Amino acid sequence: MVACLVLSGCGEHRPGESPARDLAAAEAEILKDDFGHRDRVRDAEYIAATEVPNHLDNSDSPIRRVLLGWSGRTVGGEQATIDVQFVVTLTDQQASSYGDHNNSAGQVKRCYRYFLELYRYTTYDEIECPSTATAPVPTASPFPDMPDDGRERLTAALRTATPDTLASRVRAAFPEKHVTVDTVTHQGALVAAVGVPAERDCIVLVRTPGGAIESPAYDRIWLEPGEMGCRTGLYVSPPR
Structure with a gap:
């Protein structure tokens, strides 16, 4: 046999x-x-x-x-x-x-x-293959990510914020629960970082004492799991 x-x-x-x-x-x-x-x-x-x-x-x-x-x-x-x-x-x-x-x-x-x-x-x-194969149609449901107008929202919030209202203004601009918000006043500048950690999305903007809005560069490796993440420290105290 x-x-x-x-x-x-x-x-x-x-x-x-x-x-x-x-x-x-x-x-x-x-x-x-x-x-x-x-x-x-x-x-x-x-x-x-x-x-x-x-x-x-x-x-x-x-x-x-x-x-x-x-x-x-x-x-x-x-x-x-x-x-x-x-x-x-x-x-x-x-x-x-x-x-x-x-x-x-x-x-x-x-x-x-x-x-x-x-x-x-x-x-x-x-x-083992099934005797008959019916092909189901999967749906790609949207997953939580950064709003398309995130940079514009953060810029508008920084323009009208004061050191006392910075945190509340930025949070109000990003009511989505999956978006993290971190703010700080540093040497007269208003600093804000908003992001979606699971997607390694992060926007860091700074309003200088002179009123200009700047987007500081940072190494995106620091957004990976176990690293600093989307925090104002990317600008205030960047890892070395």
Whole structure:
């Protein structure tokens, strides 16, 4: 009796199947590399909607991606999973161009589950393909980020603020709970930093004693987790 492997099938591959299987496996690894290292908090549905196109850019490609499902999110110790099916359909001409001229037309479906975690590189395993694959349509719901007019808001707040009203004026300009606010008066200048830490977004503006609004430069590495973050210290006492 011959034992059959669920994922690889029994006996010899059908004509055209060997190069098609190799192409599917190679494409699965490419997607794993595209997912890469995760450094943002996202739910699996958002990642699926924005990073797993159902069709490859090359319309002549024999490879098609079919999204099978998703779950979880990349936050803390949690894990997001995304299941993808790769369908490779080769014509006789395409099959014969892959190594062995005796290869003929064929179609292969291979399925993979991708595991994504915050601050880790993506891994994946091959899984058994479902008997029927329905492609759900994920939705990329907006995630909290910096308002598009953030710089204009902060500039307006600084122009009318005093040392006593600085903090309240800036907070009033950014009522969004996900936006952090840090203010200080330093050597006669009004300094404010507003940002969205999870996205490494940060705006630092200074109103000089003469009334000019300046945007001091800083190294964005200090916005990374474990560093100073979006604080007035980026201007007042920058890390060395």
